[in-house]
Amino acid sequence: MLDNAITLLLLLSTLVASSLATTARVLIYSATADFRHDSIPTAIQALQSKQSSFGIQFENTEDKAQFTDQILAQYDALLFLDNTGEVLDDSGKAAFQKYLNLGGNYIGIHAASDCLRNTTFYGNEVGAFFDYHPALQNATVDVIDASHPSTSMLPAQWHVQDEMYNFKTDPRAIGATVILSANESSYVDTGTHLGQGTPHPTGNSSNLVPAAQLNENILLAWFQEHGAGVEDNGSSGRSFYTSLGHLNETWQDELFLAHVFGGITWTLQSNTTLAFNASAQVGNPVASTSNSTSSSSTSMLPTPSSSPSAMISCPSIDKFSVKFMIVSVIVAACFPWLLRL
Ligand SMILES: *[C@@H]1O[C@H](CO)[C@@H](O)[C@H](O)[C@H]1NC(C)=O
Ligand SMILES: *[C@@H]1O[C@H](CO)[C@@H](O)[C@H](O)[C@H]1NC(C)=O
Numbered sequence: 001m002l003d004n005a006i007t008l009l010l011l012l013s014t015l016v017a018s019s020l021a022t023t024a025r026v027l028i029y030s031a032t033a034d035f036r037h038d039s040i041p042t043a044i045q046a047l048q049s050k051q052s053s054f055g056i057q058f059e060n061t062e063d064k065a066q067f068t069d070q071i072l073a074q075y076d077a078l079l080f081l082d083n084t085g086e087v088l089d090d091s092g093k094a095a096f097q098k099y100l101n102l103g104g105n106y107i108g109i110h111a112a113s114d115c116l117r118n119t120t121f122y123g124n125e126v127g128a129f130f131d132y133h134p135a136l137q138n139a140t141v142d143v144i145d146a147s148h149p150s151t152s153m154l155p156a157q158w159h160v161q162d163e164m165y166n167f168k169t170d171p172r173a174i175g176a177t178v179i180l181s182a183n184e185s186s187y188v189d190t191g192t193h194l195g196q197g198t199p200h201p202t203g204n205s206s207n208l209v210p211a212a213q214l215n216e217n218i219l220l221a222w223f224q225e226h227g228a229g230v231e232d233n234g235s236s237g238r239s240f241y242t243s244l245g246h247l248n249e250t251w252q253d254e255l256f257l258a259h260v261f262g263g264i265t266w267t268l269q270s271n272t273t274l275a276f277n278a279s280a281q282v283g284n285p286v287a288s289t290s291n292s293t294s295s296s297s298t299s300m301l302p303t304p305s306s307s308p309s310a311m312i313s314c315p316s317i318d319k320f321s322v323k324f325m326i327v328s329v330i331v332a333a334c335f336p337w338l339l340r341l
């Protein structure tokens with residue numbers, strides 16, 4: 001009976017361990033130094049409300065002091081949400097650069113292209129810096145690449161109420177693949193486009209969208225297989241950016257959330273972080289420890305950690321695993337016949 005219970009516990013522990021191995025940790029950074037979007041709390045809540053169905057654990061901060069080598073190394077991706085202005089100091093930027101060099105992933109949403117404007121590596125990692133936007137209004141978004149996980153669920157012509165961003169440069173010039181663009185005749189923009197040329201955007205013609213779509217060239221979302229913010233000697237993770245997401249209502253729209261989560265999960269599958277690669281150098285440390293501890297049942301118990309992971313509490317996983325074991329002991333005690341099956 002006791003042997004059977006231990007076997008059951010071991011089995012359950014292994015199940016817990018394998019689920020831990022795919023829990024990706026993502027840090028949402030929403031610090032602002034200039035304009036502040038009042039939809040930031042709505043966005044964070046929307047992301048966190050769906051985290052478990054995507055095997056993601058979000059933590060959020062606006063504290064630039066969290067940008068140290070040790071702390072960033074715990075995360076499978078950094079998600080920049082609506083940041084404006086100078087939101088990191090020099091040591092934070094250095095830690096961020098190092099994180100990217102070690103295979104860390106980046107996700108940028110909406111105004112994330114409007115921060116750290118003098119920081120070249122950041123501009124490369126997000127893909128392009130924000131230029132300006134016309135007034136918030138209804139517009140039609142064209143899906144340029146429907147094969148990407150962030151766009152596969154969208155209608156070919158997606159009607160949104162949002163800000164149609166213009167950018168300083170063409171993200172395709174640094175290797176990004178554009179997945180969404182704006183139908184310019186579906187909304188009013190009386191501003192002067194800077195930097196993207198005429199017809200804009202200009203860029204390496206071999207990377208441009210088909211000629212038939214050249215009049216739909218306000219680029220709204222893109223991805224980079226290898227984020228261009230990495231230094232030459234680094235091992236690059238992925239980068240995903242979407243310029244949509246201005247309103248609270250947007251963050252309550254399931255279709256928009258599917259777009260965002262498609263981008264996040266695609267980014268994490270770079271396989272350059274610990275949630276998906278046991279020999280990676282950054283990412284969820286809980287996932288990595290499960291690699292070396294599968295032979296002993298006691299090692300699955302939560303232990304006080306002396307590793308850097310103790311700096312940021314990670315209670316939900318440990319509590320989950322303890323609860324799992326308590327429930328399994330109760331089940332084993334109350335329904336011993338289960339063990340004889
Ligand atoms: C958006 O939601 C936040 C609360 O999450 C609220 O403070 C803010 O006023 C809302 N904005 C608008 C325009 O309703
Ligand atoms: C960025 O560069 C511009 C032009 O060189 C300068 O005017 C501005 O003060 C710089 N901003 C920061 C935050 O360093």
Ligand SMILES: *[C@@H]1O[C@H](CO)[C@@H](O)[C@H](O)[C@H]1NC(C)=O
Pocket residue numbers: 138159160161
């Ligand atoms: C704009 O779109 C929203 C929904 O996205 C809709 O409720 C609203 O009626 C539209 N406004 C106009 C002027 O078409």
Ligand SMILES: *[C@@H]1O[C@H](CO)[C@@H](O)[C@H](O)[C@H]1NC(C)=O
Pocket residue numbers: 140142157183184185186
């Ligand atoms: C672009 O928008 C205009 C005006 O709403 C519409 O007539 C046209 O069909 C749209 N084209 C595409 C390709 O979505």
Ligand SMILES: *[C@@H]1O[C@H](CO)[C@@H](O)[C@H](O)[C@H]1NC(C)=O
Pocket residue numbers: 204205206207
């Ligand atoms: C354009 O891009 C292609 C493929 O990315 C590259 O081989 C070529 O050298 C680029 N041309 C210019 C002029 O940058």
Ligand SMILES: *[C@@H]1O[C@H](CO)[C@@H](O)[C@H](O)[C@H]1NC(C)=O
Pocket residue numbers: 231232233234
């Ligand atoms: C990578 O290159 C940067 C400069 O581009 C340099 O500062 C850094 O020391 C290099 N790192 C390694 C591990 O060589």
Ligand SMILES: *[C@@H]1O[C@H](CO)[C@@H](O)[C@H](O)[C@H]1NC(C)=O
Pocket residue numbers: 269270271276
């Ligand atoms: C990451 O690993 C998954 C599962 O093995 C695989 O399907 C995917 O293609 C990999 N992605 C990359 C970029 O190698």
Ligand SMILES: *[C@@H]1O[C@H](CO)[C@@H](O)[C@H](O)[C@H]1NC(C)=O
Pocket residue numbers: 278279280288291292
């Ligand atoms: C994971 O475990 C395998 C087999 O025990 C081992 O070869 C590998 O080095 C381990 N990887 C890490 C990152 O500990």
Ligand SMILES: *[C@@H]1O[C@H](CO)[C@@H](O)[C@H](O)[C@H]1NC(C)=O
Pocket residue numbers: 103235270271272277278279280281
């Ligand atoms: C896993 O991480 C190691 C160490 O950073 C790296 O060499 C390897 O290429 C990664 N695997 C994938 C599929 O990216």
